[in-house]
Amino acid sequence: MTAATTSVTTTAPPPGPISRPVASGPAWLARDCWTEATRHLIATVRNPDLLVFATIQPIMFVVLFVYVFGGAIVVPGGSYVQFVVPGIFAQTVLFGSAFTGIGIAEDMSKGFIDRLRSLPMYPSAVLIGRTLSDLVRNIFTFLIMLAVGFAVGFRLEGGVVDAAVASLLLLGFAYAFSWVQALLGLSVKSVEAANSAGFVWMFPMTFVSSAFVATGSMPGWLQAVADVNPFTIVTNAVRALYNGQDPGADLWYSIAWAAGITVVFAALAARRFASRSRG
């Protein structure tokens, strides 16, 4: 580590016998983030149940929509598998972001966040490390879902580059929502509350969208809501890319949404985390 080390000057009396400079600089920030991320990754590898349950539900959705509802739903373009599987991908990674809020609420309820806040580490590394480890977990879930998609007949019709862009877009969107969940997790008082607060708005957000049906089939007022839903925009962009079509402006809108949400909610969550006014 070649990070710069700054010592703190105070106007107070000479410090006690131990002179301990506070390490700072981007290399220490990165090291703190990495340390925190590995804490969660070790735990995930050691308790894979959570990962298993996180994939069972989307697999059931794939089966349900492709084989149960699929025959009755008519979508533009013809193939319902090619239509719905990208939508379920988007829903899966978005739901995956909920682990961020639940995990933070759990750390808070057990007093672990207080322990971390009493250490000379970078406070922001607690949230960055957590969201990065959840991103890794989401990548893993996404790869499983990709395999499930292939098993039910989903194909990448737009080539490898388009598919890669679509996948990065999905993960970036989920990462942005990890910060929304982080803020929720910091704001609620219990793990149960984090669980409900994390999911209650994601159900309408993912179902009142183009993920499962074309929005044109909805009543007018609902269609208006669905069409401005960022989840619709992202789903449309990745669906187009996976199917070899031009995503058009949806691609740029999606990127803007992901970036905007990340910036705004990371700032809010960081401020909430560092706040020393609450009990």
Place this chain on the structure above:
Amino acid sequence: MNPTPSPPPAVTEPATEGRHALRAAGEPARSSPAPPASGPDVAVVAEGLVKRFGATEALRGVDLEIRRGTVLGVLGPNGAGKTTAVRILTTLLRADGGRAWIDGIDVATHPRAVRARIGLTGQYAAVDERLTGFENLRLVGRLFHLPNGESKERARALLDRFDLADAAGRPVKGYSGGMRRRLDIAMSLIGRPSILFLDEPTTGLDPRSRLDMWSLIEGLVAEGTTTLLTTQYLEEAERLADDIVVIDHGRVIEHGTPAELKRRIGGERVAVTVGRPPELALVPGALGSVLTPGAEPVVDEEALTVEIPVAGSDGVVPAVVRLLDAAGIEAHDVAVRRPTLDDVFLELTGHAAEDGGDDR
């Protein structure tokens, strides 16, 4: 409440009170801009700390000091403000009024520099259950910015020392309450803190684990770790602390050494139960030589019991029995009663130690 805005220069308070250098809240403010007592031998200074949570005033002007290498016991019932004071001193909360310094560093303005000098063990064992004991320690060592090798080495040494070496490789999920608490304290020591904060370290432990925890803390103290210990147990404060402050409703209501405090509240009492009412009045006279001079006996005529403060508890029961025999008083029962937190509060405030609900 004297939120002096000026920084404290290194001035040592004249040692007018002998070995303990605590000041009570509500003492007349020194002529401004007078500095708080400080200097190289004072590790922690808090001055007029005020904290409100909505309409609740958790702290109403708390002053305290910890001399380097000593243990300050902060004694008080639930909800008295002990934890709030600890949270302010450990940078987790910002005070609404007053100031505090750790090793001369202002906790409000330089929180990270303060964090590099403290170890905190909160009321609940703050351990990551999913990781092993060793991983927990190494994690905190890394976040304390120790070099990798050193954090591993310290982790091993602390596991050995706290009798956790055998469990080091097991996830903490399977640890007992006492083991978790020991690991928690080990985690707060990994960065070799200058000041250790222990917030109710024995609350919720079984008696056996509590005794273990006491000898562990005594070991740390013997090595000269400056410590702030909060507790609801008078016995614990007496045993571990060099100085005690008693907090009630967000104020320091008493301060002194355990011996001074004990003197003030009368120390141990002996309760003598007699066979016949007329004997009750004879008991204090018969026991003259073991009584605390000037202490008032408490007579319960229905229970036929006289309760009297005694000077010391060693061998007091045999002495009392002999004296009663010599006076020809037939004692049915002789018991020694240690003062409890309730006695302290009755004595100091005239009310019992109320349970104020959640200690914030």
